[in-house]
Amino acid sequence: xxxxxxxxxxxxxxxxxxxxxxxxxxxxxxxxxxxxxxxxxxxxxxxxxxxxxxxxxxxxxxxxxxxxxxxxxxxxxxxxxxxxxxxxxxxxxxxxxxxxxxxxxxxxxxxxxxxxxxxxxxxxxxxxxxxxxxxxxxxxxxxxxxxxxxxxxxxxxxxxxxxxxxxxxxxxxxxxxxxxxxxxxxxxxxxxxxxxxxxxxxxxxxxxxxxxxxxxxxxxxxxxxxxxxxxxxxxxxxxxxxxxxxxxxxxxxxxxxxxxxxxxxxxxxxxxxxxxx
Numbered sequence: 001x002x003x004x005x006x007x008x009x010x011x012x013x014x015x016x017x018x019x020x021x022x023x024x025x026x027x028x029x030x031x032x033x034x035x036x037x038x039x040x041x042x043x044x045x046x047x048x049x050x051x052x053x054x055x056x057x058x059x060x061x062x063x064x065x066x067x068x069x070x071x072x073x074x075x076x077x078x079x080x081x082x083x084x085x086x087x088x089x090x091x092x093x094x095x096x097x098x099x100x101x102x103x104x105x106x107x108x109x110x111x112x113x114x115x116x117x118x119x120x121x122x123x124x125x126x127x128x129x130x131x132x133x134x135x136x137x138x139x140x141x142x143x144x145x146x147x148x149x150x151x152x153x154x155x156x157x158x159x160x161x162x163x164x165x166x167x168x169x170x171x172x173x174x175x176x177x178x179x180x181x182x183x184x185x186x187x188x189x190x191x192x193x194x195x196x197x198x199x200x201x202x203x204x205x206x207x208x209x210x211x212x213x214x215x216x217x218x219x220x221x222x223x224x225x226x227x228x229x230x231x232x233x234x235x236x237x238x239x240x241x242x243x244x245x246x247x248x249x250x251x252x253x254x255x256x257x258x259x260x261x262x263x264x265x266x267x268x269x270x271x272x273x274x275x276x277x
Contacts, residue, residue, distance in 0.1 A: 001053050003037075003080050003090075004060060006072035007209040008048040015041055015107045018048050024067040025050070031066075032059040038092045040110035042207070049110050049208055051083060051090060078215050085157040086112055086167045086208065086216055113174035113205040113241065114219050115154070115166045116227035117145060117181065120198040122162035129195065138162070141197060144184040152177035163199075163227075165220070171244040174203050175251070178235045179274040186233070186275075202227025204238040225260035226269060235272035242270050 010018070018041045025036045034054040041048045050072070054060045057075045064071050080090045087110060119141050126134040138161075145164055149156055152173045158165040168174040178201045189196035204226060206219035222238055230236040242252050252270040259266045 042109035198232035200230035
């Protein structure tokens with residue numbers, strides 16, 4: 001049976017109201033042959049996202065309408081593996097967590113930071129060093145990157161051969177991980193000047209479903225475009241990253257305005273000062 005993610009905008013909603021609505025959905029799900037797997041709620045933006053197994057979109061709408069009247073604004077079919085890669089789960093939290101008082105249960109807002117990395121001149125590296133040496137360096141690249149992801153709770157969504165796409169539950173985690181990656185590559189290159197490795201990094205952030213009918217569609221596209229604008233050894237981020245970083249703008253420097261391919265407006269790019277002022 002297909003899996004869908006829907007998006008609700010509920011002005012003034014609280015975590016308690018959304019939890020109650022989810023319970024009402026579960027109570028009525030059998031009538032229309034649907035199964036509510038889990039949900040996320042962003043209290044700051046009054047947006048909720050449900051993950052639902054259902055025969056079709058209309059069954060989801062009918063269940064929501066009968067349960068509490070809050071029909072979703074968007075519904076998209078999704079791959080559970082992709083949802084888990086980006087958001088970290090496809091089921092409700094364990095029962096032990098659900099048993100806690102509602103005020104103590106952490107609510108995941110589903111807002112994610114998405115990072116792309118790209119190794120400089122990986123094709124030229126193979127031609128220059130040969131297959132065996134280039135493969136070894138790619139293994140080094142993978143190890144350095146994955147060690148940083150693991151240390152900063154990043155999820156590797158996709159391996160791109162000479163880079164990765166990763167997801168983070170918070171902007172600070174993404175920034176700290178990007179800095180750790182660049183520092184690791186810098187240290188490696190200093191120790192191996194005969195075959196240095198330099199990485200580009202681009203980061204954006206957003207909700208899983210907006211208006212492009214895709215799971216993190218615009219956010220992923222923008223992070224990839226930003227990465228392509230970065231110089232080797234540079235971390236570039238979208239303005240949304242600066243806005244959601246608790247340290248404010250002190251870590252960032254605006255470097256340019258771009259109109260990324262596929263976007264119809266210009267936007268600022270910010271560089272992360274990972275090497276210090």
